[in-house]
Structures are given as structure tokens and as C-alpha cells.
Amino acid sequence: MIVFAIYVAIFVASFFIVKFVARKTITDYTSLKTVTFGDESAVTPSRIASVISILTIFLLWGAFTGSKIVPGFLHAPGPFLGDAQFTYTAEADGQQADDATVTVRVFEVGTDVEVPEIEPGDGWAKNDSDTVGAWRSGLIRVDRNDEFGRDAGHKIVAINGQPIEPGASVQTEFGRVGMSPKGTLNFEPNKGWQMEPIWLPPPEAVVDRLGEIASEGYRDSTLWEHLGYSLFRVVVGFLIGAAVGIPLGYAMGLSNWFRGWFDPIVEFMRPVPPLALIPLVIIWAGIGETGKIILLFLAALWIMAIAARSGVSGVKISKVHAAYSLGASKWQIMRHVIIPNSLPDIFTGARVAMGVCWGTVVAAELVAAEKGAGMMIMVASKFQLTDIVIMGIILIGVIGFGIDMLMRAAERALVPWKGKG
């Protein structure tokens, strides 16, 4: 909640600051328009906003994870670390109430720690010491070293002078001291506002992990093998799907019989999400490469068939008539009119299909796989290796974006006439 509030605050503040600082200096055509609200063509993404947006994400990420890339004064308050102290007041049968001090060393989880040495102190209740990890909590049996234990009616009645009873708790300057129903103290040091690395690691931990996995691999495969396998499945599945789907779509666009025969199948299969086929494909073909490729083939097939069909249907009849009047044969019309005319639609379909295949392969690998980007993050999540999970998500996003960019570039290069008919 606080993160969201800060995010909105940065959004609003940077909007006004940039608006104030960056007075309009250029006078291009758009800047001279007086009506911009409602004119879509006058809206261009503000590059400054994009940069601030990305910086803000990393700033918030770093600030709330105690990252080194964010200067210390911007960090959100971290968890308490060091020696915490509080006193308790105990009573026992036939004894006067006595005070003793508890020293708890709060340490960073994963580092070595020693129990602090303390003097036992005077009175029948002796001083105690223990350790608790940051963001964790620990039970502290303070009665164990006292002269009168629980069998002698040992009972804690106050923490730092404030009364306490089973089920209640007292807030101290170092953290919360609670009492279990049986009367055992439970110390929970202050957590601060930062996220624990097992929930959200700082950015540099993700980068470090990327370097580590890139060089050493994860689960018997290198990072490139994991990503390569995912890409390989997508490319092979898509190519087979296109090789079958495009001729099928052409046939459906050119023949009544094919259209009638395959329409029910295509129209039924199109709305079935490929993810819903995963269980069936695993039953039929197992979790190996065959199953994955069948799944991706099915994901791409219908999209490509429909794209090719609409490409054929979209050919202007006057073009076909013109070609016939110029003496072209059926095959020449196919080759020189229908196929080139359908290429823009097929490219659009291919972009959609590649996107769907990439999503489907990751999902299929999440379910079951021996290698692959999805498998990597799934296994890592089971071991709470959040840094690997985040790294995997970022890599999957980058590759998906890269695929789309490549398809767009190919489209621009190969079908420059798109949308210009």
C-alpha cells in the first residue's frame, strides 16, 4: 500500500516537475495544434515519462529491498539488526517478584551468529540471551536458567514493566514480545518496511544470479540450454503448425468442400486455449519433446489456418478478375495474386501464433519438463529461490518481446505493401 502511494506520488510529482521545467521549445506541426485532447494523432508517448517510469520501478524495487544500487538514504527502513534487550518480571510460588534482562542478538539470516555472553545477574530470576534471525521470530524460555522453574510456579507478569498475560503482547523499542498460551515468551524483532530477500531479492541479487546461472547452469543445464530448448520447441512447433495450417487455410478459402469440412473443426478448436490441451497431450505423448511440439503445433495450427483463410477471402475480386482477363491460369492466379495478397494476413497470424506459442511453451514447462525456461522458474520457486524466478520472468519477457520485434522486422522487409491495397 505504501509502495503504491509512493508510486502514485512520483507519477504525479514528476508530471508537474517535467511540465514546469520542460517548457515547449519545439514548434513542429503537432505543437501548433490547439485541439489535442481527443486528437489521437497528437498523443505521442513522452520519452521523459518512459525513462522516469523505468527508473521509478528500479528505485522502488531497490529502496524496499535495501539494494546497493539505490543510495542508502533512499532505503526504506530495514529490519532491526544487532542486540535487543528487554526486561521481564517473574513471579514464583512463595517468592518475591524479580526482574531479569533478556539480550537477543538479531542477525541476518544466512550469516554466522554467536549467542551473546551475559552476566547472570542477581536475584532468583537470571538474565538470558538468545538469537533470532531478522524478519523471523523465536521462542525464548527465560524460566530455564531461573532458580524457580515452571514446576515452582514460574510466571512472567510484565515486560519492561508493562503487564503481560498469555496470548497478549508488549511492544518494545526493538520489537514485539508476545506470550504463548503456555506462558513462553516469543520475540519478534522489528521488520521495518523492506522486503525479505526470499520474497523479493534486490536487483543486484537477480543480476548476480543471472551471471552465476549463465556460467554454471542450473539443474544440470546451462541457462542457454534452458532458453534454447524453449525456443527450439516454439520454432519447431510453429513451423509445423504453419506448414499444415497455411495450406489448410488456403484450401478453406478456395473450396466449398474444404471450407465445409474443416469449418466446424477450426471454429471449435480456435476458442480452446492451448493450455487446456496440456493434460491431454501429456497423457498421449508424455512430457518429452514430442508432447511439447504437438502442443505448440496445435497452438499454431488454427491461428495459421484462420489467418491464411482470411488472407484468401480478403483478396479483392477485381484483382482476380483482372488477372483472369489478362490471361492468367488458375495456378498463376494462385501464385501471383492470391498468395502475395494473403501474405500480410499470414504475417499477422504468425506474429499472434508465435506469441501464443511462447506463452504456451512456458506454461507447458511449468507443468512438466526436464529443461526449459518455464521448468527453471518452476523448480526455483519450489526452493524459494525468488531471484531465479524473477530472472526467469525477465528473460521470458525479453525473449517474447524479441520474437515480436523480429516478426515485425520480417514483415516490414517482406510485405511492404501491407495495408496499401
Add this chain to the structure above:
Amino acid sequence: MSGLSINNISMRFDLPNGGSVQALKDVSLDLKEGELMSVLGPSGCGKTTLLNILAGFLAPTEGAIELNGHKVTGPDAERGMVFQQGALFEWMSVRDNVSFGPRMAGKREAEWGSNVDHLLDVVGLQDFKEKAVYELSGGMQQRVALARCLANDPDVILMDEPLGALDALTREKMQGLVLKLWKETGKTIILITHSVEEALLLGERLLVMAPRPGRIHTEYRLPFAEMGVGADLREVKKHPDFNIKREEILGMIWDMEEEIMGRTEAAS
């Protein structure tokens, strides 16, 4: 027998709701080689249907069409077609569009190259021959369509409102070009148009068609096409006879439209 003869063509098709439409009824016509004929009529008079039958895209329910003594059964390179717009192949360059017919016939560039370049010169597109057609203006695109049709050397050229989508100025220039090409190539040309002026200018013979059922209403023989060859078309349009004919035909079409309106209102 040389030329185009249309013998008692009728076209009637059924509608999904059980009714039927008589698009053409008993249309007969003979065209000699090299004649330029324009066809005019209110919408729904069947002029586009007639052109599609001539091109071979539609089979008439009755009657037949003969070209140079043989029956027309389907589209063929002997009857070239120029469409209103959008019939160019935008994945080909201008030159590839123009040479499409000869290339599909399996001819080598040595056979068609000089003719295609000559036609590109005639329509003034020599400098644009390597451009993609979508980079050209509407008027230039129609010049490509004309050149493409001529490069295939058809016996008859059928034009379906070829200048309908152009602005007034371009249209006038293109009308001059059509007359020039007609005179230079000596082709038989049938041109459909919505514009009375254009029909007067681009028709040695002018056919006015009437709707419901589509039929030939009146035929004129006009001198304006001949006068317009190589002359300023605006001068031709100022000719007193031109204005008289224009008013006469406009009035005729106006009456037909009125009649249709009246019938529709009576029916509803």
C-alpha cells in the same frame, strides 16, 4: 465475322427470399472493330452486369455473346478489363504490373520489353516504372491499369467506371488519354460511366440503359469523341450540340429515376 455481337442477352437470378431479379432483358447489340462505346444509365440498370457478362465473369441466363465469330464462355486475354480502382497488384512494381499479361503467357522479356516500355512512355510513367504501385497517386494508378490492359493486346477493352474515383482535373486529363489510346491502338472499347459528360466525350456510340428490367433505352451516335482526339476537351464541352445532348440525356435519366422512386413509393 469480325467484331463483337451481343445477341438477346437476358440475365435473371433468384434471391434468397424466393423472389428473382431481372437484371437484363433482351439486350442486343453489335460492335464493329475499333468502335468506342460508352454506356450510361441510372444505378440498377444492369450496365455492370452487362460488362461482367462481356468479360466472361458471368454467364447470361439467355442469349450469347460472340467475339470474332466464336462464343464467349469465360474470361480471356482477348477481352481486357480496366476497373474503377484497386485492381492493381500492389506487390509488384509498375513495370511488373504492366507486363503481367505477357509474362503469364510465358513470353520472354525480349518479346514484350520494348512494347511495355513504349506503353509506359505513352501513359507518362517511364520514370516510375520501378516504383511500387501503392506509391503512386490515383490517376497514375489508373494509367498503370490502362497500360497493363494494352500491353496484353486485347481485341476489346472493357472499362468499368475507370475514372470514377479520380478528382475532376485528373479525370479530364485521363479522358484525353483514353481518346488518344483509342485512336492510336484502334481497339474496340466499351466504357461504363456515371458521368453524362464523360459518356458524351468518350463514346462514338452512347448507350443509355433503363432499369427494371435492365434494357437498352436509347442509342446515340455522337461526333464528340472524334472531335476530342488531339483537341482541348474543354472546347468540345463548350460546343452547343454538346450542351443540348447533355441536357437531353440528363432529363432522360432524371425521368427514369423519378419513375423508380414513384414505383418504390407505390409498392411500400
